[in-house]
Amino acid sequence: MVCIRSIIMSTFTPTDLAIAKHVRSVELSECELYGEDGFWVADLDIVRRQLARWAKELPSVRPFYAVKCNPTPRLLELLASPPYNTGFDCATHAELAHILSLGVPGDDIIYANPCKAPSHLRFAASRSVRTMTFDNVAELHKIARCSPGARCVVRIKLTPTTSGDDDEDIETPRYDLSLKYGVTVDGARELLRLARTLDVAVVGVAFHVGSAQSDVRAYARYICEARRVWRVAEDTGHDFTLLDIGGGFMDERFEEAAAVIRTALEAEFGDVANAQVIAEPGRFICAPAFALATSVVAVRCESEDAAGRRSVYLSDGIYSNLNAATWPGELTFPKAVKGRRMLSVEDADIAPVSPTGSDRDSGIEVGDAYGDADGEVGVQMEGALQEYAVWGPTCDSGDVILKSAWLPRGIEVGDWLVFKELGAYSVCMRSPFNGFATEHKFYYLNE
Numbered sequence: 001m002v003c004i005r006s007i008i009m010s011t012f013t014p015t016d017l018a019i020a021k022h023v024r025s026v027e028l029s030e031c032e033l034y035g036e037d038g039f040w041v042a043d044l045d046i047v048r049r050q051l052a053r054w055a056k057e058l059p060s061v062r063p064f065y066a067v068k069c070n071p072t073p074r075l076l077e078l079l080a081s082p083p084y085n086t087g088f089d090c091a092t093h094a095e096l097a098h099i100l101s102l103g104v105p106g107d108d109i110i111y112a113n114p115c116k117a118p119s120h121l122r123f124a125a126s127r128s129v130r131t132m133t134f135d136n137v138a139e140l141h142k143i144a145r146c147s148p149g150a151r152c153v154v155r156i157k158l159t160p161t162t163s164g165d166d167d168e169d170i171e172t173p174r175y176d177l178s179l180k181y182g183v184t185v186d187g188a189r190e191l192l193r194l195a196r197t198l199d200v201a202v203v204g205v206a207f208h209v210g211s212a213q214s215d216v217r218a219y220a221r222y223i224c225e226a227r228r229v230w231r232v233a234e235d236t237g238h239d240f241t242l243l244d245i246g247g248g249f250m251d252e253r254f255e256e257a258a259a260v261i262r263t264a265l266e267a268e269f270g271d272v273a274n275a276q277v278i279a280e281p282g283r284f285i286c287a288p289a290f291a292l293a294t295s296v297v298a299v300r301c302e303s304e305d306a307a308g309r310r311s312v313y314l315s316d317g318i319y320s321n322l323n324a325a326t327w328p329g330e331l332t333f334p335k336a337v338k339g340r341r342m343l344s345v346e347d348a349d350i351a352p353v354s355p356t357g358s359d360r361d362s363g364i365e366v367g368d369a370y371g372d373a374d375g376e377v378g379v380q381m382e383g384a385l386q387e388y389a390v391w392g393p394t395c396d397s398g399d400v401i402l403k404s405a406w407l408p409r410g411i412e413v414g415d416w417l418v419f420k421e422l423g424a425y426s427v428c429m430r431s432p433f434n435g436f437a438t439e440h441k442f443y444y445l446n447e
C-alpha cells in the first residue's frame with residue numbers, strides 16, 4: 001500500500017519541514033532566554049541551482065558575489081569552494097578579511113566601493129587586493145597614496161540625454177545606486193586623464209544598473225555606455241581589459257536579463273579581443289535560499305484600534321532580520337504557522353473573511369504529516385482571515401512590518417510568521433537597538 005504520509009511529506013520543501021520541526025520544539029511558557037527568537041533556514045541546494053542558472057545563461061561572465069548582500073559564513077564557504085570558486089565583491093575591511101580568511105586570492109576579489117575608508121584601503125593593499133572601483137578625484141589621490149599597485153576600475157552612471165532625463169524610458173530600480181555613485185562619460189574622461197598624471201593604472205569600467213532592476217533593458221544601455229568609456233580609455237592612454245556589469249539581477253527576470261546582456265556584449269564588445277567580463281550579483285544568488293521564521297511574542301486585540309485590527313508583535317523587526325519591510329516590494333508575504341501557544345485572547349466582534357485562492361498557496365503545509373500526533377503545531381494556519389497590524393519588537397513606532405494585512409484569524413502568542421525568499425539584505429542588517437539579539441539560529445539544508 002502506498003503510504004499517504006510519504007505522499008504528503010514529499011510535497012513539502014525541506015525548508016517547510018525544517019521550520020515545522022523547530023516550531024514544534026519551542027514552548028514559550030518555559031523556553032530558555034531568547035528561545036522565542038526568529039530563526040533562519042537556508043537551503044544551499046537553492047544557491048547551487050542559482051549558480052547553475054548563471055553558468056548556463058552567462059558562461060562568459062564570472063560572478064563576483066556581493067558579500068554585503070548576505071555574508072552568512074556557510075554561504076560564503078560554498079561560493080569560495082570548488083567547483084564554484086566564485087570571485088567576491090567586497091566593500092569594507094571586514095568583508096575583505098572574511099573572504100581572504102577563506103583562502104580566496106586577492107586577485108579574485110574586487111574592492112567595489114567607490115568611496116573607501118583610507119585605513120581599509122591600506123589593508124586591501126597590504127593583502128594584495130588590487131582591483132578596485134573609483135568614481136571621483138579625491139579617491140584617485142587616495143588610491144595613489146594608499147595603494148600604489150592598484151588596478152582601478154572607473155564606475156560609471158548613464159549620461160543624461162539632451163532632455164535632461166538621465167535614463168530615458170528605463171524604469172527606476174528599487175534601489176537607484178546612480179543617485180550616489182558613478183560618473184558620466186565626460187566625467188570618466190577627466191578622471192582617466194588625472195589617473196595618467198598620478199600614474200594610477202585604470203584597467204576597466206564598472207556599472208550597477210541598480211539593485212532589483214526589473215527593466216532588463218538597463219543592462220543594454222549601460223553596456224553601450226561602458227563601450228564609450230572603453231574608447232575614451234584608448235584615447236587617454238589606458239589599457240582596458242575589464243568590464244564589470246555589476247549586480248541588480250532579479251530571480252524572476254534573470255533569463256531575460258541574461259539574454260539582453262549576451263546580445264549587448266556581442267554588439268558592443270564583440271570586436272574587443274581582451275575584454276574579461278565580470279558581474280557582482282548579490283540578491284540573485286542568495287535571496288531565494290533563505291527563509292525566516294519569527295515568533296509572535298505579543299498580541300493586542302482591544303477595541304481601541306479604530307480599524308478593528310488585531311496587532312501582533314514579532315520577535316524580529318526592521319532593526320533586525322526584517323529590515324526589508326522598509327523597502328516596498330522587498331518582503332514576501334508571510335505565512336502563519338501554528339506554534340505552541342501560551343494563551344488565547346479573543347477579539348471583540350470581528351467578522352471573519354473567507355480566504356482567496358492566492359492567499360492559500362505554498363508555505364508550511366505540513367498539516368497531515370504533523371497534525372495527527374501533535375495538535376497541528378507546525379502547521380500552516382488556514383481558514384477565515386482577519387485584518388492585522390504586524391509590528392517589530394522594538395519600542396519605535398516606525399518598527400512596523402505590515403500596517404494592514406489579512407492573515408488567518410486568531411494568531412496567538414506562540415504562533416509564527418514565515419517569510420520566504422528573504423536572503424538578500426536581511427541578516428546583515430541586524431542591529432543591537434533596544435537590546436535585542438543580533439545572533440540567530442541557522443539551519444542549513446543540503447550542505
Ligand SMILES: Cc1ncc(COP(=O)(O)O)c(C=O)c1O
Pocket residue numbers: 066069089112113177208210211212246247248249280281282283284424
Ligand atoms: C557595488 C555593488 N555591487 C553589487 C551589489 C549587489 O547588488 P544586487 O544584490 O542587486 O545584485 C551592490 C548592491 O548594493 C553594490 O552596491
